[in-house]
Amino acid sequence: MTLTLLAQAALNGFLFGGLYSLMxxxxxxxxxxxxxxxxxHGDMMVWGxxxxxVLALRLGLDPFxxxxxxxxxxxxxxxxxxxxxxxxxxxxxxxxxxxxxxGVALVLENLALVVFGPETRRSESAYGxxxxxxxxxxxxxxxxxxxxxxxxxxxxxxxxxFRSDMGRLIRAAADNAYGALVIGANVSRxxxxxxxxxxxxxxxAGALMSALLPFSPAAAFPQTVTSFNIVIIGGMGSLFGAxxxxxxxxxxxxxxxxxxxxxxxxxxxxxxxxLILLFRPQGLFGGKTR
Amino acid sequence: MKWLLGIALLILLVLxxxxxxxxxxxxxxxxxxxYLGQAWNLLGGYGGQISLGHAAFVGVGAxxxxxxxxxxxxxxxxxxxxxxxxxxxxxxxxxxxxxxFGLRGFYFILLTVAFAEICRLIVAHLEAxxxxxxxxxxxTGDPWQFQFSDNRYYYYIALGLMLASxxxxxxxxxxxxxxxxTAVREDEDASEALGVNTFGTKLAAIVLSAFLxxxxxxxxxNYLFSLQPNTAFGIPLSVEIILRPIVGGSGTLMGPILGSxxxxxxxxxxxxxxxxxxxxxxHLIVYGSLLIAVVLFFPRGAYPYLRDLFRKRGxx
Numbered sequence: 001m002t003l004t005l006l007a008q009a010a011l012n013g014f015l016f017g018g019l020y021s022l023m024x025x026x027x028x029x030x031x032x033x034x035x036x037x038x039x040x041h042g043d044m045m046v047w048g049x050x051x052x053x054v055l056a057l058r059l060g061l062d063p064f065x066x067x068x069x070x071x072x073x074x075x076x077x078x079x080x081x082x083x084x085x086x087x088x089x090x091x092x093x094x095x096x097x098x099x100x101x102x103g104v105a106l107v108l109e110n111l112a113l114v115v116f117g118p119e120t121r122r123s124e125s126a127y128g129x130x131x132x133x134x135x136x137x138x139x140x141x142x143x144x145x146x147x148x149x150x151x152x153x154x155x156x157x158x159x160x161x162f163r164s165d166m167g168r169l170i171r172a173a174a175d176n177a178y179g180a181l182v183i184g185a186n187v188s189r190x191x192x193x194x195x196x197x198x199x200x201x202x203x204x205a206g207a208l209m210s211a212l213l214p215f216s217p218a219a220a221f222p223q224t225v226t227s228f229n230i231v232i233i234g235g236m237g238s239l240f241g242a243x244x245x246x247x248x249x250x251x252x253x254x255x256x257x258x259x260x261x262x263x264x265x266x267x268x269x270x271x272x273x274x275l276i277l278l279f280r281p282q283g284l285f286g287g288k289t290r
Numbered sequence: 291m292k293w294l295l296g297i298a299l300l301i302l303l304v305l306x307x308x309x310x311x312x313x314x315x316x317x318x319x320x321x322x323x324x325y326l327g328q329a330w331n332l333l334g335g336y337g338g339q340i341s342l343g344h345a346a347f348v349g350v351g352a353x354x355x356x357x358x359x360x361x362x363x364x365x366x367x368x369x370x371x372x373x374x375x376x377x378x379x380x381x382x383x384x385x386x387x388x389x390x391f392g393l394r395g396f397y398f399i400l401l402t403v404a405f406a407e408i409c410r411l412i413v414a415h416l417e418a419x420x421x422x423x424x425x426x427x428x429x430t431g432d433p434w435q436f437q438f439s440d441n442r443y444y445y446y447i448a449l450g451l452m453l454a455s456x457x458x459x460x461x462x463x464x465x466x467x468x469x470x471x472t473a474v475r476e477d478e479d480a481s482e483a484l485g486v487n488t489f490g491t492k493l494a495a496i497v498l499s500a501f502l503x504x505x506x507x508x509x510x511x512n513y514l515f516s517l518q519p520n521t522a523f524g525i526p527l528s529v530e531i532i533l534r535p536i537v538g539g540s541g542t543l544m545g546p547i548l549g550s551x552x553x554x555x556x557x558x559x560x561x562x563x564x565x566x567x568x569x570x571x572x573h574l575i576v577y578g579s580l581l582i583a584v585v586l587f588f589p590r591g592a593y594p595y596l597r598d599l600f601r602k603r604g605x606x
Contacts, residue, residue, distance in 0.1 A: 088586060089585060095338075095340045099532075099536060099585050102529065104578065106529075107575050109571075110571030110572070217571070261415065267412075271408070274401070274405075274408075277391070
């Protein structure tokens with residue numbers, strides 16, 4: 001076990017972490033604004049992956065180009081799910097909301113299974129195998145591009161939330177939905193947009209990830225659980241926490257895969273999760289507790 | 291209502307003589323999932339502490355008794371209680387950690403998922419427990435080893451499990467603990483203020499629920515003759531466990547039973563007819579849609595509506 005190997009694993013994890021961040025930011029946005037837990041998060045992600053896969057196969061679009069289209073498509077899916085289903089249970093008890101989203105997750109995952117089959121797939125990308133050497137370490141070009149794109153996507157989201165009127169309203173509704181209603185905000189519209197953006201984030205992450213890792217419908221639920229882990233570790237309702245938590249968990253899993261057995265890497269994030277739940281339930285970067 | 295249940299029980303007792311082996315299997319699944327659902331109901335339905343990791347207790351119970359039977363030739367009839375105790379211990383650990391630190395709602399759900407996944411990953415890497423391939427039980431037909439060549443024995447065992455769980459939950463309903471549990475579900479802070487030991491109540495509920503589920507694990511292993519970490523500890527099994535009580539009406543004695551009589555045949559039929567045609571995901575799409583429909587249209591489950599219907603008719 002050399003230091004180079006560990007540094008290499010940390011670097012790979014770090015570059016992969018942007019995807020985890022994007023995934024978690026989407027979940028955190030939906031939870032922060034609607035107070036609804038999107039159990040279908042990983043399933044939306046898998047649909048993003050399949051869209052990118054189909055676009056690459058039929059139109060020859062590189063996932064690094066098509067991820068915007070996939071995000072737009074998932075935005076629409078998110079809007080539909082919010083308008084048609086989530087909107088009706090906003091005042092229902094938590095467990096009922098969770099069950100509803102579990103139902104959505106089952107439908108989405110198995111729809112993918114019926115349409116695309118159980119085989120694992122991977123999107124074709126021109127940069128799939130390119131690498132650049134950085135001293136003793138090599139940098140996977142696909143991961144580097146992915147990281148840059150997730151960073152750009154997150155930056156655009158940041159500008160939207162903090163510089164645009166709609167973004168400010170979304171943050172206002174997240175802070176205090178009743179107050180937002182009082183100042184005349186259209187809260188129902190805000191909820192729809194926020195859910196759509198959350199779905200778009202995870203759709204973009206799914207499209208980009210499809211070029212890096214093989215995926216299948218069965219990957220959906222584990223991705224949902226990973227997103228939850230990250231959001232809890234980073235701090236529920238904190239978008240920056242979710243972003244940093246994504247990178248942290250990706251690095252931890254990558255190191256875990258080298259130090260333990262690769263198939264045990266998820267154990268690292270679960271143990272991290274249990275520790276956080278017990279000793280710092282507000283998460284690493286989550287300041288306020290509700 | 292009582293004589294109606296009596297007649298139903300009588301019918302169930304003589305039914306195996308008239309059933310073919312396929313229908314017998316359907317009934318075994320109905321009873322077994324009703325049993326697991328009832329065990330979950332104690333914690334999730336009455337206590338309002340939703341666990342999405344109950345498969346962990348099935349897995350621990352199943353692996354414990356099967357491992358003991360394979361290495362020490364210990365009869366699963368004894369092993370099932372050791373497995374139940376092991377599951378109860380796991381339940382106590384999860385409950386202690388979760389409730390001590392005041393995890394509620396979503397945080398508690400996530401803790402149960404995390405523990406189930408941790409168990410699955412650990413068992414999949416233990417060579418002594420067969421690793422990712424799992425354990426396979428060889429058939430000897432020895433009743434003392436929980437093996438029967440006639441499916442009717444499994445039918446009666448599953449029926450017995452279901453009736454036992456109903457008896458236990460009905461007894462808990464009548465004790466102080468049952469009242470405390472409902473109070474915790476309705477308003478935890480208020481019941482704490484009124485002097486209810488909410489921590490102890492929730493802990494007792496998860497330990498009893500885990501024990502019952504763990505005992506069921508032995509039946510699971512010896513009816514299927516094999517155990518794999520991905521199925522015995524997996525999220526899909528946890529989802530199966532919570533679906534029935536919620537569809538039937540969680541927090542009611544008849545809810546899990548009714549839910550299982552609705553869902554299990556549906557699952558079995560769609561599995562054998564749709565999956566055979568290569569459409570393996572369709573029955574889960576049906577499941578998911580059903581779940582959505584229940585939440586939107588029958589948020590309290592089927593049983594309360596049925597009960598109201600009966601009452602109205604009785605009054606008229």
